[in-house]
Amino acid sequence: MENFVAYNPTKVIFGKGCISKLAHEVSQYGSRALVLIGRGSVKTNGILSQVLAQLEKANVTYSLFEGIKSNPIYQDADRAVAQARAFKAEVIVAVGGGSVIDSAKAIAVGYYVEHSVWDFYIRKAPAPQRALPILAVLTLAATGTEMNMFTVLQNDATKQKVGYGSPLMYPKVSFLDPEFTYSVSANYTAYGIADLISHCLEQYFDKSHSPLSDSFTIEAIRLAMEYGIKVMENLYDYDARANLMWLATVALNGALSAGKKGGDWGVHAIEHTLSVLFDIPHGAGLSIVYPAWLKYFYPQIESKLTLLAQRIISPAAKAQDFIQHLEEFYQNIQTPIRLREVNILPDKHNLILDNLVQTNANGSFFKMKKTDYEQIIQLMS
16 A cells, blocks of 8 residues: 545535535635636526525625536636635635536635636646635536545647646535435436546556555445436436435545555546547546546456456456446446547547647556557547
8 A cells, every 4th residue: 555644624514405504604714705606507496596595694795706617717717716806705605516616726726826727727836825715515426526625627729628736725615415416417417427437447547556445446336336327217316316426525535545646547638638629528528538448458457347347247247347337337327438429520530639649648557658549549439
Protein backbone atom coordinates (compact mmCIF):
# COMPACT_ATOMS: atom_id res chain seq x y z
CA MET A 1 0.00 0.00 0.00
CA GLU A 2 0.99 3.59 -0.60
CA ASN A 3 1.15 6.14 2.20
CA PHE A 4 -1.98 8.27 2.32
CA VAL A 5 -3.78 11.02 4.20
CA ALA A 6 -7.54 10.61 4.68
CA TYR A 7 -9.21 14.02 4.75
CA ASN A 8 -12.69 15.11 3.79
CA PRO A 9 -14.20 18.14 5.51
CA THR A 10 -17.53 18.17 3.62
CA LYS A 11 -20.60 17.71 5.78
CA VAL A 12 -23.20 15.59 3.98
CA ILE A 13 -26.88 15.82 4.90
CA PHE A 14 -28.65 12.94 3.17
CA GLY A 15 -32.24 11.86 2.71
CA LYS A 16 -35.82 12.90 2.12
CA GLY A 17 -36.55 16.46 3.09
CA CYS A 18 -32.96 17.27 4.01
CA ILE A 19 -33.29 20.67 2.33
CA SER A 20 -35.19 21.76 5.47
CA LYS A 21 -31.80 22.02 7.16
CA LEU A 22 -30.42 24.50 4.62
CA ALA A 23 -31.59 27.56 6.52
CA HIS A 24 -29.65 26.59 9.62
CA GLU A 25 -26.52 25.64 7.69
CA VAL A 26 -26.34 28.65 5.38
CA SER A 27 -26.75 31.12 8.24
CA GLN A 28 -23.38 29.98 9.58
CA TYR A 29 -21.57 31.20 6.45
CA GLY A 30 -23.10 34.51 5.50
CA SER A 31 -26.19 36.59 4.82
CA ARG A 32 -25.64 37.25 1.10
CA ALA A 33 -25.68 34.28 -1.28
CA LEU A 34 -24.91 33.83 -4.94
CA VAL A 35 -27.33 31.12 -6.05
CA LEU A 36 -25.99 29.21 -9.02
CA ILE A 37 -28.15 27.06 -11.30
CA GLY A 38 -28.04 25.48 -14.75
CA ARG A 39 -30.43 25.95 -17.64
CA GLY A 40 -33.58 26.19 -15.55
CA SER A 41 -34.83 22.68 -14.77
CA VAL A 42 -34.65 23.39 -11.03
CA LYS A 43 -37.13 26.20 -11.64
CA THR A 44 -39.70 23.97 -13.30
CA ASN A 45 -39.38 21.01 -10.93
CA GLY A 46 -39.74 23.13 -7.79
CA ILE A 47 -36.31 22.51 -6.30
CA LEU A 48 -35.17 26.12 -6.63
CA SER A 49 -38.28 27.42 -4.89
CA GLN A 50 -37.53 25.14 -1.92
CA VAL A 51 -33.95 26.43 -1.77
CA LEU A 52 -35.03 30.07 -1.96
CA ALA A 53 -37.62 29.51 0.75
CA GLN A 54 -34.86 28.26 3.03
CA LEU A 55 -32.71 31.31 2.26
CA GLU A 56 -35.62 33.60 3.08
CA LYS A 57 -36.23 31.68 6.30
CA ALA A 58 -32.60 32.35 7.25
CA ASN A 59 -32.89 36.05 6.24
CA VAL A 60 -30.28 35.51 3.53
CA THR A 61 -30.55 37.79 0.52
CA TYR A 62 -29.54 36.27 -2.79
CA SER A 63 -28.54 36.98 -6.36
CA LEU A 64 -29.41 34.32 -8.96
CA PHE A 65 -26.98 33.34 -11.70
CA GLU A 66 -28.39 30.90 -14.23
CA GLY A 67 -27.26 29.31 -17.46
CA ILE A 68 -24.43 26.94 -16.51
CA LYS A 69 -24.23 24.40 -19.34
CA SER A 70 -23.77 20.66 -18.96
CA ASN A 71 -20.14 20.85 -20.13
CA PRO A 72 -19.34 24.01 -18.16
CA ILE A 73 -17.19 26.77 -19.65
CA TYR A 74 -14.83 29.07 -17.79
CA GLN A 75 -16.42 32.21 -19.25
CA ASP A 76 -19.64 31.53 -17.35
CA ALA A 77 -17.62 31.14 -14.16
CA ASP A 78 -15.88 34.47 -14.82
CA ARG A 79 -19.24 36.17 -15.40
CA ALA A 80 -20.58 34.69 -12.18
CA VAL A 81 -17.50 35.96 -10.31
CA ALA A 82 -18.25 39.48 -11.52
CA GLN A 83 -21.88 39.15 -10.43
CA ALA A 84 -20.85 37.78 -7.03
CA ARG A 85 -18.46 40.67 -6.45
CA ALA A 86 -21.04 43.29 -7.47
CA PHE A 87 -23.51 41.68 -5.07
CA LYS A 88 -20.86 41.32 -2.32
CA ALA A 89 -21.67 37.64 -1.93
CA GLU A 90 -20.52 35.88 1.22
CA VAL A 91 -21.50 32.32 0.30
CA ILE A 92 -22.34 30.34 -2.84
CA VAL A 93 -25.36 28.03 -2.98
CA ALA A 94 -24.97 25.71 -5.97
CA VAL A 95 -28.19 23.98 -7.01
CA GLY A 96 -27.67 21.34 -9.69
CA GLY A 97 -25.44 18.55 -10.89
CA GLY A 98 -21.71 18.32 -11.46
CA SER A 99 -21.47 21.19 -13.93
CA VAL A 100 -23.09 23.66 -11.52
CA ILE A 101 -21.08 22.55 -8.50
CA ASP A 102 -17.82 22.45 -10.48
CA SER A 103 -18.51 26.00 -11.65
CA ALA A 104 -19.25 27.05 -8.08
CA LYS A 105 -15.81 25.82 -7.04
CA ALA A 106 -14.17 27.95 -9.73
CA ILE A 107 -16.23 30.97 -8.72
CA ALA A 108 -15.35 30.45 -5.06
CA VAL A 109 -11.61 30.74 -5.67
CA GLY A 110 -12.00 33.29 -8.47
CA TYR A 111 -13.80 35.72 -6.18
CA TYR A 112 -10.61 36.82 -4.43
CA VAL A 113 -8.28 37.17 -7.43
CA GLU A 114 -8.08 39.59 -10.33
CA HIS A 115 -7.34 37.09 -13.10
CA SER A 116 -9.68 34.73 -14.94
CA VAL A 117 -10.53 31.48 -13.20
CA TRP A 118 -9.10 29.71 -16.27
CA ASP A 119 -5.61 30.72 -15.16
CA PHE A 120 -5.92 28.27 -12.27
CA TYR A 121 -6.81 25.44 -14.64
CA ILE A 122 -3.92 26.02 -17.04
CA ARG A 123 -1.53 26.47 -14.11
CA LYS A 124 -0.79 30.07 -15.06
CA ALA A 125 -1.75 31.37 -11.61
CA PRO A 126 -0.49 30.34 -8.17
CA ALA A 127 -2.72 28.22 -5.96
CA PRO A 128 -5.63 30.14 -4.43
CA GLN A 129 -5.31 31.33 -0.85
CA ARG A 130 -8.97 32.12 -0.12
CA ALA A 131 -12.38 30.99 -1.31
CA LEU A 132 -16.03 31.70 -0.70
CA PRO A 133 -17.79 28.89 1.19
CA ILE A 134 -19.94 26.60 -0.98
CA LEU A 135 -23.17 24.84 -0.08
CA ALA A 136 -24.23 22.29 -2.69
CA VAL A 137 -27.76 21.06 -3.34
CA LEU A 138 -27.28 18.01 -5.55
CA THR A 139 -29.81 17.14 -8.26
CA LEU A 140 -27.93 14.49 -10.27
CA ALA A 141 -26.07 11.37 -9.11
CA ALA A 142 -22.93 11.25 -11.24
CA THR A 143 -19.74 13.18 -10.65
CA GLY A 144 -19.10 13.02 -6.91
CA THR A 145 -18.06 16.68 -6.93
CA GLU A 146 -20.39 17.30 -3.99
CA MET A 147 -17.81 15.71 -1.66
CA ASN A 148 -14.41 16.38 -3.16
CA MET A 149 -12.00 19.18 -3.99
CA PHE A 150 -11.90 18.76 -7.77
CA THR A 151 -13.52 20.59 -10.66
CA VAL A 152 -13.43 20.46 -14.47
CA LEU A 153 -14.08 23.35 -16.86
CA GLN A 154 -13.53 23.76 -20.56
CA ASN A 155 -12.33 26.38 -23.03
CA ASP A 156 -14.30 26.08 -26.25
CA ALA A 157 -11.93 28.37 -28.14
CA THR A 158 -8.82 26.27 -27.50
CA LYS A 159 -10.72 22.96 -27.29
CA GLN A 160 -9.33 22.18 -23.84
CA LYS A 161 -11.16 20.50 -20.97
CA VAL A 162 -9.06 20.68 -17.82
CA GLY A 163 -9.36 19.59 -14.21
CA TYR A 164 -8.16 21.48 -11.15
CA GLY A 165 -8.16 20.80 -7.43
CA SER A 166 -7.68 22.71 -4.19
CA PRO A 167 -8.63 21.92 -0.58
CA LEU A 168 -10.44 25.26 -0.62
CA MET A 169 -12.91 23.79 -3.11
CA TYR A 170 -14.49 21.22 -0.81
CA PRO A 171 -18.14 22.20 -0.30
CA LYS A 172 -18.83 23.08 3.32
CA VAL A 173 -22.17 21.26 3.26
CA SER A 174 -23.82 19.12 0.61
CA PHE A 175 -27.52 18.27 0.64
CA LEU A 176 -28.37 14.93 -0.98
CA ASP A 177 -32.08 14.26 -1.32
CA PRO A 178 -32.69 11.29 -3.65
CA GLU A 179 -36.14 12.67 -4.47
CA PHE A 180 -34.39 15.65 -6.10
CA THR A 181 -33.17 13.22 -8.77
CA TYR A 182 -36.67 11.98 -9.69
CA SER A 183 -36.96 14.54 -12.46
CA VAL A 184 -33.70 13.49 -14.11
CA SER A 185 -34.51 11.94 -17.49
CA ALA A 186 -33.76 8.30 -18.24
CA ASN A 187 -30.83 9.14 -20.51
CA TYR A 188 -29.12 11.48 -18.04
CA THR A 189 -29.75 8.99 -15.25
CA ALA A 190 -27.90 6.42 -17.36
CA TYR A 191 -25.05 8.85 -18.09
CA GLY A 192 -24.68 9.44 -14.36
CA ILE A 193 -24.41 5.70 -13.71
CA ALA A 194 -21.73 5.40 -16.41
CA ASP A 195 -19.89 8.32 -14.81
CA LEU A 196 -19.79 6.79 -11.34
CA ILE A 197 -18.68 3.40 -12.70
CA SER A 198 -15.89 5.13 -14.63
CA HIS A 199 -14.70 6.87 -11.47
CA CYS A 200 -14.51 3.47 -9.80
CA LEU A 201 -12.59 1.92 -12.69
CA GLU A 202 -10.12 4.81 -12.96
CA GLN A 203 -9.07 4.22 -9.36
CA TYR A 204 -9.21 0.43 -9.65
CA PHE A 205 -6.62 0.43 -12.44
CA ASP A 206 -4.12 2.30 -10.32
CA LYS A 207 -1.15 -0.07 -10.19
CA SER A 208 -0.67 0.31 -6.44
CA HIS A 209 -1.57 -2.66 -4.22
CA SER A 210 -4.48 -1.77 -1.94
CA PRO A 211 -6.76 -4.82 -1.65
CA LEU A 212 -9.33 -3.24 0.68
CA SER A 213 -9.78 -0.27 -1.66
CA ASP A 214 -10.07 -2.68 -4.60
CA SER A 215 -12.73 -4.67 -2.77
CA PHE A 216 -14.69 -1.50 -1.98
CA THR A 217 -14.41 -0.48 -5.62
CA ILE A 218 -15.58 -3.80 -7.03
CA GLU A 219 -18.60 -3.81 -4.74
CA ALA A 220 -19.43 -0.21 -5.70
CA ILE A 221 -19.43 -1.23 -9.38
CA ARG A 222 -21.59 -4.28 -8.67
CA LEU A 223 -24.11 -2.21 -6.73
CA ALA A 224 -24.15 0.51 -9.38
CA MET A 225 -25.12 -2.13 -11.95
CA GLU A 226 -27.74 -3.66 -9.67
CA TYR A 227 -29.44 -0.38 -8.78
CA GLY A 228 -28.82 1.01 -12.27
CA ILE A 229 -31.07 -1.67 -13.76
CA LYS A 230 -33.70 -1.04 -11.06
CA VAL A 231 -33.80 2.73 -11.55
CA MET A 232 -34.12 2.41 -15.32
CA GLU A 233 -37.15 0.19 -14.75
CA ASN A 234 -38.68 2.77 -12.42
CA LEU A 235 -37.26 6.29 -12.31
CA TYR A 236 -39.23 6.91 -9.10
CA ASP A 237 -37.73 4.00 -7.17
CA TYR A 238 -36.54 5.84 -4.06
CA ASP A 239 -34.28 3.05 -2.82
CA ALA A 240 -32.53 2.77 -6.20
CA ARG A 241 -32.14 6.54 -6.48
CA ALA A 242 -30.79 6.75 -2.92
CA ASN A 243 -28.24 4.01 -3.41
CA LEU A 244 -27.03 5.44 -6.72
CA MET A 245 -26.74 8.91 -5.20
CA TRP A 246 -24.54 7.69 -2.36
CA LEU A 247 -22.53 5.40 -4.65
CA ALA A 248 -21.73 8.32 -6.94
CA THR A 249 -20.61 10.39 -3.94
CA VAL A 250 -18.46 7.65 -2.43
CA ALA A 251 -16.91 6.82 -5.81
CA LEU A 252 -14.95 10.07 -5.72
CA ASN A 253 -14.76 11.25 -2.12
CA GLY A 254 -11.47 9.49 -1.34
CA ALA A 255 -12.93 6.26 0.03
CA LEU A 256 -11.79 4.18 -2.96
CA SER A 257 -8.30 5.64 -3.31
CA ALA A 258 -6.77 4.97 0.11
CA GLY A 259 -3.44 3.23 -0.29
CA LYS A 260 -3.22 4.17 -3.96
CA LYS A 261 -1.45 6.85 -5.95
CA GLY A 262 -4.65 8.47 -7.19
CA GLY A 263 -5.84 6.41 -10.14
CA ASP A 264 -5.06 6.39 -13.85
CA TRP A 265 -7.62 8.82 -15.43
CA GLY A 266 -6.55 8.13 -19.01
CA VAL A 267 -10.11 7.32 -20.03
CA HIS A 268 -11.27 10.69 -18.72
CA ALA A 269 -8.50 12.38 -20.69
CA ILE A 270 -9.78 10.76 -23.88
CA GLU A 271 -13.40 11.55 -23.07
CA HIS A 272 -12.62 15.21 -22.49
CA THR A 273 -11.71 15.38 -26.16
CA LEU A 274 -15.10 13.96 -27.15
CA SER A 275 -17.15 16.32 -24.99
CA VAL A 276 -15.15 19.44 -25.83
CA LEU A 277 -15.29 18.73 -29.58
CA PHE A 278 -18.86 17.43 -29.87
CA ASP A 279 -20.58 18.64 -26.69
CA ILE A 280 -21.83 15.16 -25.82
CA PRO A 281 -22.71 14.39 -22.18
CA HIS A 282 -19.67 13.40 -20.16
CA GLY A 283 -21.16 10.09 -19.01
CA ALA A 284 -22.11 9.16 -22.56
CA GLY A 285 -18.54 9.76 -23.66
CA LEU A 286 -17.19 7.62 -20.83
CA SER A 287 -19.44 4.68 -21.71
CA ILE A 288 -17.99 4.84 -25.23
CA VAL A 289 -14.34 5.15 -24.23
CA TYR A 290 -14.09 2.66 -21.37
CA PRO A 291 -14.89 -0.60 -23.21
CA ALA A 292 -12.42 0.40 -25.96
CA TRP A 293 -9.72 1.25 -23.39
CA LEU A 294 -10.25 -2.08 -21.61
CA LYS A 295 -9.92 -3.98 -24.88
CA TYR A 296 -6.79 -2.09 -25.90
CA PHE A 297 -4.95 -2.48 -22.58
CA TYR A 298 -6.29 -6.00 -21.98
CA PRO A 299 -2.84 -7.70 -21.91
CA GLN A 300 -1.71 -5.39 -19.10
CA ILE A 301 -4.87 -5.57 -17.00
CA GLU A 302 -6.04 -9.16 -17.48
CA SER A 303 -5.57 -10.19 -13.86
CA LYS A 304 -7.53 -7.22 -12.53
CA LEU A 305 -10.26 -7.78 -15.11
CA THR A 306 -10.45 -11.40 -14.01
CA LEU A 307 -11.01 -10.32 -10.41
CA LEU A 308 -13.78 -7.95 -11.52
CA ALA A 309 -15.42 -10.70 -13.53
CA GLN A 310 -15.24 -13.27 -10.74
CA ARG A 311 -16.59 -10.92 -8.07
CA ILE A 312 -19.31 -9.31 -10.20
CA ILE A 313 -20.43 -12.02 -12.66
CA SER A 314 -19.52 -15.47 -11.25
CA PRO A 315 -16.53 -17.26 -9.68
CA ALA A 316 -15.84 -19.01 -13.00
CA ALA A 317 -15.95 -15.86 -15.15
CA LYS A 318 -12.92 -14.78 -17.15
CA ALA A 319 -11.38 -11.39 -17.82
CA GLN A 320 -12.99 -10.98 -21.24
CA ASP A 321 -16.39 -11.66 -19.70
CA PHE A 322 -16.24 -8.43 -17.71
CA ILE A 323 -15.79 -6.28 -20.81
CA GLN A 324 -18.75 -7.98 -22.45
CA HIS A 325 -20.76 -7.65 -19.23
CA LEU A 326 -20.00 -3.93 -19.03
CA GLU A 327 -21.01 -3.33 -22.64
CA GLU A 328 -24.23 -5.29 -22.19
CA PHE A 329 -25.01 -3.32 -19.04
CA TYR A 330 -24.51 -0.03 -20.86
CA GLN A 331 -26.75 -1.25 -23.67
CA ASN A 332 -29.41 -2.28 -21.13
CA ILE A 333 -29.50 1.19 -19.59
CA GLN A 334 -29.29 2.71 -23.08
CA THR A 335 -26.10 4.68 -22.82
CA PRO A 336 -23.87 4.52 -25.95
CA ILE A 337 -20.87 2.25 -26.39
CA ARG A 338 -19.79 3.34 -29.89
CA LEU A 339 -19.04 6.72 -31.47
CA ARG A 340 -21.54 6.11 -34.25
CA GLU A 341 -24.34 5.91 -31.68
CA VAL A 342 -23.81 9.63 -30.94
CA ASN A 343 -23.40 10.44 -34.64
CA ILE A 344 -19.60 10.77 -34.52
CA LEU A 345 -18.71 9.12 -37.81
CA PRO A 346 -15.33 8.10 -39.30
CA ASP A 347 -14.91 11.49 -41.02
CA LYS A 348 -14.41 12.95 -37.50
CA HIS A 349 -11.73 10.48 -36.41
CA ASN A 350 -8.83 12.68 -37.49
CA LEU A 351 -10.33 15.60 -35.58
CA ILE A 352 -10.40 13.43 -32.45
CA LEU A 353 -6.86 12.22 -33.07
CA ASP A 354 -5.50 15.74 -33.55
CA ASN A 355 -7.05 16.93 -30.28
CA LEU A 356 -5.73 13.94 -28.34
CA VAL A 357 -2.24 14.67 -29.67
CA GLN A 358 -2.60 18.40 -28.96
CA THR A 359 -3.73 17.87 -25.38
CA ASN A 360 -1.36 14.93 -24.79
CA ALA A 361 -4.24 12.91 -23.36
CA ASN A 362 -2.74 10.37 -21.01
CA GLY A 363 -3.11 8.27 -17.92
CA SER A 364 -0.89 8.18 -14.87
CA PHE A 365 0.02 4.52 -15.40
CA PHE A 366 -1.10 3.54 -18.89
CA LYS A 367 0.73 5.88 -21.22
CA MET A 368 -0.52 6.64 -24.71
CA LYS A 369 0.83 8.21 -27.86
CA LYS A 370 -0.49 8.75 -31.37
CA THR A 371 -0.45 5.10 -32.42
CA ASP A 372 -2.34 4.15 -29.25
CA TYR A 373 -4.94 6.85 -29.85
CA GLU A 374 -5.49 5.60 -33.40
CA GLN A 375 -6.24 2.07 -32.26
CA ILE A 376 -8.47 3.15 -29.36
CA ILE A 377 -10.46 5.38 -31.74
CA GLN A 378 -11.00 2.38 -34.01
CA LEU A 379 -12.21 0.33 -31.05
CA MET A 380 -14.63 3.14 -30.13
CA SER A 381 -16.04 3.45 -33.62
